[in-house]
Amino acid sequence: xxxxxxxxxxxxxxxxxxxxxxxxxxxxxxxxxxxxxxxxxxxxxxxxxxxxxxxxxxxxxxxxxxxxxxxxxxxxxxxxxxxxxxxxxxxxxxxxxxxxxxxxxxxxxxxxxxxxxxxxxxxxxxxxxxxxxxxxxxxxxxxxxxxxxxxxxxxxxxxxxxxxxxxxxxx
Amino acid sequence: xxxxxxxxxxxxxxxxxxxxxxxxxxxxxxxxxxxxxxxxxxxxxxxxxxxxxxxxxxxxxxxxxxxxxxxxxxxxxxxxxxxxxxxxxxxxxxxxxxxxxxxxxxxxxxxxxxxxxxxxxxxxxxxxxxxxxxxxxxxxxxxxxxxxxxxxxxxxxxxxxxxxxxxxxxxxxxxxxxxxxxxxxxxxxxxxxxxxxxxxxxxxxxxxxxxxxxxxxxxxxxxxxxxxxxxxxxxxxxxxxxxxxxxxxxxxxxxxxxxxxxxxxxxxxxxxxxxxxxxxxxxxxxxxxxxxxxxxxxxxxxxxxxxxxxxxxxxxxxxxxxxxxxxxxxxxxxxxxxxxxxxxxxxxxxxxxxxxxxxxxxxxxxxxxxxxxxxxxxxxxxxxxxxxxxxxxxxxxxxxxxxxxxxxxxxxxxxxxxxxxxxxxxxxxxxxxxxxxxxxxxxxxxxxxxxxxxxxxxxxxxxxxxxxxxxxxxxxxxxxxxxxxxxxxxxxxxxxxxxxxxxxxxxxxxxxxxxxxxxxxxxxxxxxx
Numbered sequence: 212x213x214x215x216x217x218x219x220x221x222x223x224x225x226x227x228x229x230x231x232x233x234x235x236x237x238x239x240x241x242x243x244x245x246x247x248x249x250x251x252x253x254x255x256x257x258x259x260x261x262x263x264x265x266x267x268x269x270x271x272x273x274x275x276x277x278x279x280x281x282x283x284x285x286x287x288x289x290x291x292x293x294x295x296x297x298x299x300x301x302x303x304x305x306x307x308x309x310x311x312x313x314x315x316x317x318x319x320x321x322x323x324x325x326x327x328x329x330x331x332x333x334x335x336x337x338x339x340x341x342x343x344x345x346x347x348x349x350x351x352x353x354x355x356x357x358x359x360x361x362x363x364x365x366x367x368x369x370x371x372x373x374x375x376x377x378x379x380x381x382x
Numbered sequence: 383x384x385x386x387x388x389x390x391x392x393x394x395x396x397x398x399x400x401x402x403x404x405x406x407x408x409x410x411x412x413x414x415x416x417x418x419x420x421x422x423x424x425x426x427x428x429x430x431x432x433x434x435x436x437x438x439x440x441x442x443x444x445x446x447x448x449x450x451x452x453x454x455x456x457x458x459x460x461x462x463x464x465x466x467x468x469x470x471x472x473x474x475x476x477x478x479x480x481x482x483x484x485x486x487x488x489x490x491x492x493x494x495x496x497x498x499x500x501x502x503x504x505x506x507x508x509x510x511x512x513x514x515x516x517x518x519x520x521x522x523x524x525x526x527x528x529x530x531x532x533x534x535x536x537x538x539x540x541x542x543x544x545x546x547x548x549x550x551x552x553x554x555x556x557x558x559x560x561x562x563x564x565x566x567x568x569x570x571x572x573x574x575x576x577x578x579x580x581x582x583x584x585x586x587x588x589x590x591x592x593x594x595x596x597x598x599x600x601x602x603x604x605x606x607x608x609x610x611x612x613x614x615x616x617x618x619x620x621x622x623x624x625x626x627x628x629x630x631x632x633x634x635x636x637x638x639x640x641x642x643x644x645x646x647x648x649x650x651x652x653x654x655x656x657x658x659x660x661x662x663x664x665x666x667x668x669x670x671x672x673x674x675x676x677x678x679x680x681x682x683x684x685x686x687x688x689x690x691x692x693x694x695x696x697x698x699x700x701x702x703x704x705x706x707x708x709x710x711x712x713x714x715x716x717x718x719x720x721x722x723x724x725x726x727x728x729x730x731x732x733x734x735x736x737x738x739x740x741x742x743x744x745x746x747x748x749x750x751x752x753x754x755x756x757x758x759x760x761x762x763x764x765x766x767x768x769x770x771x772x773x774x775x776x777x778x779x780x781x782x783x784x785x786x787x788x789x790x791x792x793x794x795x796x797x798x799x800x801x802x803x804x805x806x807x808x809x810x811x812x813x814x815x816x817x818x819x820x821x822x823x824x825x826x827x828x829x830x831x832x833x834x835x836x837x838x839x840x841x842x843x844x845x846x847x848x849x850x851x852x853x854x855x856x857x858x859x860x861x862x863x864x865x866x867x868x869x870x871x872x873x874x875x876x877x878x879x880x881x882x883x884x885x886x887x888x889x890x891x892x893x894x895x896x897x898x899x900x901x902x903x904x905x906x907x908x909x910x911x
Binding site: 217219220221222223224225251252253254255256257258259260263264274275276295297298299300318319320322332333334335336337375376378 | 390391392393590591592593594595596600601703715716718729730731732735736737738739740741743744745746747748749751847884885886887888889890
């Protein structure tokens with residue numbers, strides 16, 4: 212049995228079309244207008260930091276176990292939820308001046324720096340292109356131990372729907 | 383010089399303390415005071431710690447928490463010391479237990495007589511037993527006891543006397559600590575013991591952030607949570623913490639628990655109420671060569687990586703797709719160690735949380751379900767693995783075997799409750815697969831014997847967060863049973879119960895909830911009598 216025939220739960224990651232069916236990805240008009248959060252956490256697990264941390268009440272959660280949904284009207288793309296999500300499953304996406312931007316949590320070494328050229332990887336870990344780090348921040352809010360929140364820029368805006376991890380080449 | 387220590391880590395900073403020199407068979411090695419002997423030896427590249435008694439197979443590090451006996455060595459003249467729980471000291475002399483049996487073995491094997499056979503044959507007549515044992519211990523490498531051991535003789539029961547207290551908590555993990563905090567804040571005199579050199583249990587290895595409700599653990603990293611709880615406990619003057627103390631027996635008639643303390647000392651504790659929060663053991667998996675150094679419990683790897691900052695190898699594979707296996711894969715990625723893949727026989731789905739699976743795959747680590755391991759390659763240590771695809775009836779698919787290049791294999795296929803101490807209270811035990819194995823029947827207040835309570839993984843295999851909540855609840859119920867209950871306690875019990883229910887509200891816990899209901903009774907006295 213080949214990998215393609217498995218469903219998302221058997222594979223352990225989603226494809227873009229599966230997430231679109233679940234209404235998880237923001238529409239193109241929204242990401243062209245502003246930077247917004249998207250939550251790729253579709254399973255019922257007991258967790259709520261994202262909804263608690265959001266100051267704009269843009270993340271709705273129907274009970275502790277229900278998956279969170281983002282109100283893209285309210286979301287300002289402040290990165291707070293990206294920094295606290297224990298599942299590392301919240302990202303920000305934007306398309307601006309014909310370029311794609313993805314913001315993601317980053318917890319491995321080497322440390323990210325502005326201007327670094329990095330390999331971009333999709334949800335399955337396949338390298339899909341190269342990008343540039345534009346904004347790495349170090350979050351140390353509340354009791355959460357520091358974690359980087361990194362924004363990468365990519366030339367192909369369509370890639371912003373795919374890229375979910377980066378690999379910084381060793382110097 | 384070989385050094386397997388990790389110096390750069392994205393989350394952790396390793397404060398190793400003072401550097402000391404230890405000696406392996408006379409050869410000096412660099413170690414630190416905060417390291418266990420096993421971790422220090424591993425960091426110096428040693429993989430084979432001893433040989434098995436019967437077939438002289440190589441034995442090394444496996445569980446790292448003093449549960450298995452694979453790491454026994456001779457330390458400062460004392461044989462059979464579990465090196466994974468013995469701390470390094472300056473000038474420590476460590477010896478591999480290599481004895482004449484190593485040379486005799488080929489001959490004995492030819493005679494179809496493994497050396498240890500004599501241990502069973504020579505028990506009668508009884509006068510032969512003692513001299514025969516002396517010879518056999520010498521031959522097989524079990525070591526020779528010195529005439530005088532450091533410290534008082536271990537035969538004296540309670541060489542450190544008897545302590546009396548309201549509440550004795552056995553196990554300093556999330557459940558035990560939370561119980562001590564809740565009961566301690568309400569004035570009860572408490573003793574909490576743990577067999578390690580520090581409290582914290584498995585929390586100290588959790589570098590990831592927890593789920594659950596923000597009010598309790600969510601968003602915090604496990605080891606930070608552990609540190610926080612240890613600090614909270616140290617502020618309570620009525621809570622006495624005893625580390626390096628193992629509960630080795632309970633005597634219901636006298637109502638006394640016996641402890642083993644460092645230096646062969648023993649201590650008796652008489653308590654009004656007991657809480658057993660001893661946690662769990664790792665399960666293992668049967669495959670060819672699963673005993674050679676390089677095959678580890680996933681928890682053992684976590685200990686090496688996150689407590690001592692020592693790399694288990696350069697390239698590994700994980701067996702199992704439960705949350706423990708998925709988390710260890712992520713911890714390995716964070717430490718910069720290559721993970722060749724996560725393999726499991728599951729057909730229906732990846733067994734752990736989806737978000738855990740997604741976060742390791744986007745880093746390029748494949749999760750391969752419907753596969754299992756056939757054998758580990760290598761003679762003295764792991765050099766690779768042979769994997770196979772499975773048919774839907776779990777038989778190996780013919781012709782699908784392939785080779786994976788790796789130098790260590792982590793087994794993360796689940797946990798067994800550590801019920802040894804529980805049984806000494808004469809409870810009603812049942813075997814429940816969903817909860818992990820043998821567990822006692824209990825009532826709603828977690829009481830499973832007239833004066834004993836249970837919380838955490840040793841009562842049902844779950845998450846650290848649920849262990850904390852259960853521990854908190856048990857602590858509060860004990861407070862009530864000690865006659866210290868009030869409105870505040872009742873309110874707190876309600877709050878905890880509500881959160882625990884919410885935590886178990888996901889589809890993941892449906893079966894677990896039913897299983898817990900099955901083993902919970904209204905009146906425990908009825909069951910016990």
